[in-house]
Amino acid sequence: xxxxxxxxxxxxxxxxxxxxxxxxxxxxxxxxxxxxxxxxxxxxxxxxxxxxxxxxxxxxxxxxxxxxxxxxxxxxxxxxxxxxxxxxxxxxxxxxxxxxxxxxxxxxxxxxxxxxxxxxxxxxxxxxxxxxxxxxxxxxxxxxxxxxxxxxxxxxxxxxxxxxxxxxxxxxxxxxxxxxxxxxxxxxxxxxxxxxxxxxxxxxxxxxxxxxxxxxxxxxxxxxxxxxxxxxxxxxxxxxxxxxxxxxxxxxxxxxxxxxxxxxxxxxxxxxxxxxxxxxxxxxxxxxxxxxxxxxxxxxxxxxxxxxxxxxxxxxxxxxxxxxxxxxxxxxxxxxxxxxxxxxxxxxxxxxxxxxxxxxxxxxxxxxxxxxxxxxxxxxxxxxxxxxxxxxxxxxxxxxxxxxxxxxxxxxxxxxxxxxxxxxxxxxxxxxxxxxxxxxxxxxxxxxxxxxxxx
Numbered sequence: 001x002x003x004x005x006x007x008x009x010x011x012x013x014x015x016x017x018x019x020x021x022x023x024x025x026x027x028x029x030x031x032x033x034x035x036x037x038x039x040x041x042x043x044x045x046x047x048x049x050x051x052x053x054x055x056x057x058x059x060x061x062x063x064x065x066x067x068x069x070x071x072x073x074x075x076x077x078x079x080x081x082x083x084x085x086x087x088x089x090x091x092x093x094x095x096x097x098x099x100x101x102x103x104x105x106x107x108x109x110x111x112x113x114x115x116x117x118x119x120x121x122x123x124x125x126x127x128x129x130x131x132x133x134x135x136x137x138x139x140x141x142x143x144x145x146x147x148x149x150x151x152x153x154x155x156x157x158x159x160x161x162x163x164x165x166x167x168x169x170x171x172x173x174x175x176x177x178x179x180x181x182x183x184x185x186x187x188x189x190x191x192x193x194x195x196x197x198x199x200x201x202x203x204x205x206x207x208x209x210x211x212x213x214x215x216x217x218x219x220x221x222x223x224x225x226x227x228x229x230x231x232x233x234x235x236x237x238x239x240x241x242x243x244x245x246x247x248x249x250x251x252x253x254x255x256x257x258x259x260x261x262x263x264x265x266x267x268x269x270x271x272x273x274x275x276x277x278x279x280x281x282x283x284x285x286x287x288x289x290x291x292x293x294x295x296x297x298x299x300x301x302x303x304x305x306x307x308x309x310x311x312x313x314x315x316x317x318x319x320x321x322x323x324x325x326x327x328x329x330x331x332x333x334x335x336x337x338x339x340x341x342x343x344x345x346x347x348x349x350x351x352x353x354x355x356x357x358x359x360x361x362x363x364x365x366x367x368x369x370x371x372x373x374x375x376x377x378x379x380x381x382x383x384x385x386x387x388x389x390x391x392x393x394x395x396x397x398x399x400x401x402x403x404x405x406x407x408x409x410x411x412x413x414x415x416x417x418x419x420x421x422x423x424x425x426x427x428x429x430x431x432x433x434x435x436x437x438x439x440x441x442x443x444x445x446x447x448x449x450x451x452x453x454x455x
């Protein structure tokens with residue numbers, strides 16, 4: 001029997017830059033630009049700061065770049081730190097079928113590893129990223145919820161990291177298959193955390209375990225390369241993974257092309273309601289002090305978020321639909337690009353958040369998870385009502401952001417952290433990655449780019 005781990009390893013081994021369509025290479029560039037924006041914006045958050053402070057003691061020193069700090073550490077430490085910053089603000093990309101965030105694990109792992117490879121692997125950066133998205137999304141979408149209860153990215157991002165680095169380093173398929181097997185067993189299980197876990201306290205720095213899963217993927221591949229083994233059949237059991245879902249269309253269309261992008265720094269389940277509210281605010285301009293209620297019709301998973309009307313941290317804010325909507329009314333939706341500590345502890349926002357009600361819409365529920373849609377009705381104290389139908393969030397394949405829009409998002413969310421010249425240097429570096437030359441971008445990431453001296 002040929003196990004699915006080996007099927008996927010064989011497939012990724014054969015990916016080449018020259019064989020990738022232009023649209024796929026352009027999507028890789030968009031994903032990198034978007035990821036760098038999320039990383040720079042999230043660099044100073046408490047979680048990434050704590051990880052950088054502890055990484056040297058836990059993972060050791062080395063020559064791998066902790067991006068934009070001018071500091072280096074071991075490959076494992078640098079991937080861990082860079083991935084943590086990328087996922088800190090919930091600005092990173094996602095995939096609807098996977099119901100999670102592939103880019104925050106894959107891109108930091110690939111770019112950090114390429115930088116320490118002596119630059120011999122820079123032509124393989126693009127196919128490596130494509131491989132990571134392909135395998136990560138396929139495995140995530142194939143999870144059987146009866147066997148794998150949690151839906152967090154940490155459950156599967158290690159698969160994606162193994163596939164990506166296996167392709168970057170041109171590791172032979174049997175070793176990549178073993179890496180996938182090791183990663184699949186040891187990945188963070190996320191049983192407690194997140195909207196699908198038993199804990200209701202989503203406002204903590206563990207979040208979806210993305211950085212831990214990325215670091216595990218690095219370890220799993222290097223262990224496999226040295227002869228360590230795992231259960232190669234772990235994907236071959238229908239109670240846990242659907243075989244057809246993993247195999248279907250393999251090689252016909254790349255999963256990275258289904259990536260969605262996020263204009264606001266909060267859970268994607270909040271975005272359709274935010275966009276619907278934005279439509280109401282732009283068209284009718286209701287005064288916040290005259291709003292009696294905000295009624296949101298959405299899918300049931302949005303109701304499973306923490307939805308705290310008085311979040312104490314930015315992570316907690318990221319999982320509060322009522323508070324994000326109230327902030328958008330009072331401060332404008334751009335205040336969530338990204339959200340800052342200035343939004344916390346606001347009685348006016350909290351008071352309005354308590355006026356937000358959430359109900360399950362039958363049509364939105366039927367379409368989930370393929371689509372995440374919501375409608376909003378703003379009710380005024382005089383009884384007037386301004387409402388929308390169901391809205392797809394901006395950045396989804398059904399309502400895509402343009403390349404220019406993604407670049408503009410990068411400039412906007414990093415505006416307080418790096419200057420225009422450094423922004424442009426990163427953008428220019430990304431443009432060359434699609435042609436097989438990542439050297440300029442990697443050099444820029446090694447430089448100290450930040451305005452502030454984050455620990």
